[in-house]
Amino acid sequence: MEAGMVTPAPALVRFSGIQKTYDGEHLVVKNLDLEIRKGEFITLLGPSGSGKTTTLMMLAGFEVPTHGEIYLAERPIKNVPPHKRDIGMVFQNYALFPHLTIAENIAFPLSVRKTNKAEAQERVSAALRMIKMETLAHRRPGQLSGGQQQRVALARALVFNPQLVLMDEPLGALDKRLREQMQMEIKQLHETMGITVVYVTHDQSEALTMSDRIAVFNDGIVQQIDRPDALYEHPVNSFVAHFIGENNVLAGTVETVEKDYCRVALAGGGAVTARAVNVSGAGASTSLSVRPERIAIVPDGTGEGPNRLPAKVQNTIYLGDHALAVLDVAGNGEFMVKLQPGAHDGLRHDSPRHDSLRHDSLRPGENVFITFRPEDCLALDPV
Numbered sequence: 001m002e003a004g005m006v007t008p009a010p011a012l013v014r015f016s017g018i019q020k021t022y023d024g025e026h027l028v029v030k031n032l033d034l035e036i037r038k039g040e041f042i043t044l045l046g047p048s049g050s051g052k053t054t055t056l057m058m059l060a061g062f063e064v065p066t067h068g069e070i071y072l073a074e075r076p077i078k079n080v081p082p083h084k085r086d087i088g089m090v091f092q093n094y095a096l097f098p099h100l101t102i103a104e105n106i107a108f109p110l111s112v113r114k115t116n117k118a119e120a121q122e123r124v125s126a127a128l129r130m131i132k133m134e135t136l137a138h139r140r141p142g143q144l145s146g147g148q149q150q151r152v153a154l155a156r157a158l159v160f161n162p163q164l165v166l167m168d169e170p171l172g173a174l175d176k177r178l179r180e181q182m183q184m185e186i187k188q189l190h191e192t193m194g195i196t197v198v199y200v201t202h203d204q205s206e207a208l209t210m211s212d213r214i215a216v217f218n219d220g221i222v223q224q225i226d227r228p229d230a231l232y233e234h235p236v237n238s239f240v241a242h243f244i245g246e247n248n249v250l251a252g253t254v255e256t257v258e259k260d261y262c263r264v265a266l267a268g269g270g271a272v273t274a275r276a277v278n279v280s281g282a283g284a285s286t287s288l289s290v291r292p293e294r295i296a297i298v299p300d301g302t303g304e305g306p307n308r309l310p311a312k313v314q315n316t317i318y319l320g321d322h323a324l325a326v327l328d329v330a331g332n333g334e335f336m337v338k339l340q341p342g343a344h345d346g347l348r349h350d351s352p353r354h355d356s357l358r359h360d361s362l363r364p365g366e367n368v369f370i371t372f373r374p375e376d377c378l379a380l381d382p383v
Contacts, residue, residue, distance in 0.1 A: 009037040012164060012196050013059065017068035020054055028054050030220040032068070036198060041190050043199045043207040046217030046243070053168060055217070056200045060166050061085050073163065083112065088157030088165040092172045094149045096141040102152050103128065103137040109160045127155040130189070147178045154186065158195070167199045171206070183209050204244055208232070216240050232291075237278050238380040241289040248295075248335050249383060250288040254279050262379050264288060268331025272307045274377040285382040292338040294376035297325060297362070298369050306374060311335065313366040325362055329370060337370065 013036035020029040029051040036042050044052035057063040059070060061082030069076050077085055088109075096105050106127050110120040128134045131151040141149055150170060157165050167186075171179045187210050190197050201207055207214050208228045215225040216239070224231060224240045235241035242249065252264040255271070262276040264286055272288065279286050297311070311327040314334075322338050329335040362368070 009039050011035040012038040012073060013198070014071040014074075015055070015059075015068070016071065018055075018058065018065050018070065019067040020051075020058060020063065021066050027066075027220055029058075029065075032222065034215060034222060034225070036196065039194050039196055040212045041187070041197045041199065041210060043201060043211040043214045044217060045201060045204060045207045045214050047202060050217035051220040052200050052202075052215075052217045056166055056168055056198060059164075059198065060087060060089055086162050086164070088160070088162040090150075090153050090157045090165065090167040090170045092169040094141070094146075094153045096149060096152060096156075098141055101138050101140055102133065102144070105141065105152055106156045106159050109156060113160060115160070123159050127159045130158070131155045146174050147182060150174065150182060151185075154189070158189070158193070162195075164196045164198065167197065169201055170199075172201075172203075179206075180209075186210065208244070214244075216243060218243075235277075235289065235378065235380070238287045238289065238383050241378065241380060242383075246292050246336060246338075248290045248292060248329075248332065250290070250330050250332055250335075251382065252286055252288060254282050254284045254286050254379065256282055261374055262286075264379055266309075266330040268329075270309050270330055272309070272377060273374040274379040275375060277378045278380045286379045287381065287383045289378040289380055290372055290376060292324065292336040295337045295370050295372045297327075297337055297339070298371055300369060307377060308369055308371045311368050311370050313362045313364055313368060315364055316362050327368075327370065335370075 015032045015034040018029055018032040019027055021027050032055065044055055046052045054063060058065050061077070061080065065078055069078055071077065072085060097108065100108070103124050107120055107124045110123060115123070125134070128137055131154065133148065133151060136144070136148070141152065144152070153170070170186075171182050174182060183206060186197075189195075199207075199210065211228055213225060214228055214231055216223045216231065218239050224236045226234075231240060231244045235244060238249070241247050250272075251267040252272075253267070255263045255265050257276050257279065260276060261273055262279055263271060263273055265271045266288075274288055309329055311329045314326040314328055317324040317326065322340065325337040325339055327335040327337060
């Protein structure tokens, strides 16, 4: 190994050739091969029915793979019952025992494992301090808020020092502000304790905020697995580009391909140069992906640059820290451009968007032009 290179953490979990069907015909999970490194926070992200929760349930032991094997610390666990897998679990609905106190709820996994009384008491006290609820130990779940109940569920999952913690949409029942606060708390606990976390959500902003890596699921298949920034900047297909962050799509046909770039004739008129990420060659259909913050709106069609298209303003939306302009571009009537809400000062002068019009200078029905760099436009598989 070269000097200065970091050795990747060993795989704690390995899915090998996993398939899952409930009816013997339709595969909910298709040929899953996935490694989860020790100490990482990995999120399984995807729409409903994509296979992410089924994958988590198979790892927890609540579902059995139809085919393939799951390894935990290199030990096959397909036939190991859930309570013998040394895995903590946090559910969306908290799953606390209403008749037990907070301390008793947290102590429950220790009683199942026959932990001696003195050690159990010490661990429960430490867990209560961790979630800052020492003074509420004798209350019952019904006397707590949703956020407090989720903290208790988290403490219960961590109290027996599992090698792996699974979280299934744990913040889905909380309001936006509390959800964002809990995201930070869970991430801080992960970093402080060095635990391995497998987290399931359909909320892409939550995944981007919390994860070391994200596995994007669709139709039972992992479409792409990578760091959050890599998924956002370098999606491998149209599904990932559309599912991760906000995205504009323009349909077209590839005219020419030269090295890493291609020229695309748009279905709604005009042509642009784009990075050839996932195209099969000249004559093929493609979907172009352009992020709203990579586009400038200019008043006329003059100036340099290969990607300059006419547009009509549909509407503007003020969102505080930024504004959105909704445009009609090449047949896409919901084309979004992210703008600074006030003066140009917020934009870096080396940004390709530094000359973009402000939101308050745009009027519905107005004809303008948009411009963006070829490197910010990705030619992907057709939608």
